Amino acid sequence: QKEVEQDPGPLSVPEGAIVSLNCTYSNSAFQYFMWYRQYSRKGPELLMYTYSSGNKEDGRFTAQVDKSSKYISLFIRDSQPSDSATYLCAFMGGFKTIFGAGTRLFVKA
């Protein structure tokens, strides 16, 4: 079993839709949970960082963590074409960050 599972997509939605991106993980030592956004040929950009179960909101983005189920989600409200990118879930339980493979999102105008 992989430490992190993330559906690679692609996921295509119309502008204005609510997007749900998900990851599961198997390592109970993971204590910190992150979402990065990566545009083509660019480095990952940190979107959300949290360490507790529950929801964390930042503008149109909401990160949700369920430690008991080892499941994290990122919700994007009122999606925009500029949100088209690859979204990487990431986990930290020590000195390094472990990434999912990324989900490619396309938001159509």
Added chain:
Amino acid sequence: DTGVSQDPRHKITKRGQNVTFRCDPISEHNRLYWYRQTLGQGPEFLTYFQNEAQLEKSRLLSDRFSAERPKGSFSTLEIQRTEQGDSAMYLCASSRGSNTEAFFGQGTRLTVV
């Protein structure tokens, strides 16, 4: 710009040549990381430094790879005798300390022909 800076952004080299990449982290960050990313995959950890000390290396980092951070500031990643399988995006990241979020540079895209 106070973010993580990487140089060069792109490098094309012939198989068997040596290449060196540079990373300048965010100035107050004492941790520096190198990752490698191939198409359709997330970044994979290679190595990390706390100040000038290299504290961990992945099994992905063969003996052809060497990284340094001589004064605890910028870092270099050298690949000797490059192979086609080394073609990837090499990403550098830095963080303030343990269990804090890492910020990435724009990466160096290596193509070995």
